[in-house]
Amino acid sequence: MVTDALLRQWNATLPGQSQLGGRLLTAWADPARVYHGVGHLQACLTAWARLGGQHRNEALALWFHDLVHHNQPGIDERASAEVAAVELDAAGLGHREVAEVVRLILATINHRPAADDQAAGRVCDADLAILGAEPRRYLASVAALRAEFCQLTDAEWRATRRRQVETLRARESLFTTRKGRDFWEAAARQNLRQEWGRLSDQGSNGDGSPAP
Template sequence: MAILIDEPRWPAHGTLWAHVVSDASEAELHAFARAVGLPERSFDLDHYDVPAARHAELVAAGALPVDRRSLITRLRASGLRVAAADRADRRRDRLQDEWDATLPGGPDIGAELLRRWQEPHRAYHSVAHLRAVLDQLRTLAAAGTPVSRAVVLAAWFHDAVHDGATPADEDASARLAADLLPAAGVPSSEVAEVARLVRLTATHTPEPGDDAGAALCDADLAVLGAPEGVYRRYAAAVRAEYRHLPDDVFRAGRATVLRRLLDRPALFATAPGRARWEQQARANVAAELAELTGR
């Protein structure tokens, strides 16, 4: 029985990631995580995600390095592996818990939002995107960017209505927040701020000094600065959401969006966002534009 770690191979957030598991018990896994300082948010149902920079440290702390196949085989044999069919439900439950911690007075609102985020027509703007935006807000907060409850609530609502029409979707999502949040005891001033922030994601152009808008917009656009392989999957998912459009129409519209992004002085409004994502984002967007236009 042991704590196991596989090789860092999975790209996300500008680095490669490995997985740490226990083939004995979940309690043993959590105890090891606490001992080495792994954050609770990095636990994903049956494993902890750990960045490549910490791999050697965790091996030195007692994790046994194995290949991916061996890790999965031993995890399954232990009975601790969460099957693929159960993962979506478990992740939804974790997001519901996170919503309840953010707004204890509105569990039904969280359930309604999660239902919307899991609508079958969504290929990119899905519950995985919601999870990513919430995670990136935590990344920005850890780097010193102010992240208020209104920003977190706006993240939950910002694509709650998604039919592929900007800014109509953002406006409808803002109105949904204005309709639902007062019943959970959210003050009117905070409701107005949530609605404002949701509408801002139509353009991602916060004014100077708008720390809340900068945080939300950067978290929403962080995928642009993902490693190349992750970015390509994002671009393919965006195309899937517009599958009803002919190729020439989609390519022209998408190219216009990408040119506008590249014309901006900076894609990201916070200093941590620029430091973390700007360079890779510009390379990714330029590469996609060149592919779309044949240049």
């Protein structure tokens, strides 16, 4: 099971804290987390390893970065960082390492770390790696995101998603690290371009008029 594999990874990252790892996985496994669930956590950790991630504070940042998730960007990450600070302090980590984990979590609010901030670059690139997935997996991730916004009508979702895609497409680069750009930039651009086209088609009746 994914959760069993993740718990083994957690125990290797922070030995002696299996109960904390179990609590984190319980939060990530909430059925309402159609996208931001254990699958996303596993994907982030896998992408991070591919980027050459080795430092414990980066792995811990990924474990905590979406721990609190209520579809409130910025607020969720800050709340997650606060939980991380409390839990990791209680686990006996030093002040500097806890502060670095918090800093890395907060970097995922806008995914725009400084070019020379390789630690935050790896964390942010791992979080965005899904953008460069093969098309079928990318589409599945968008559908999962849609399911998390079930309170929105289709028209409201299209407007929300168009803003998200437009913001991403406007970025000079989606990924901070050289490896991230090499691995995922081109595919991510293609996925976003195709999604933009689909959103545009869905928002019209074929004659340019808004869909009802």
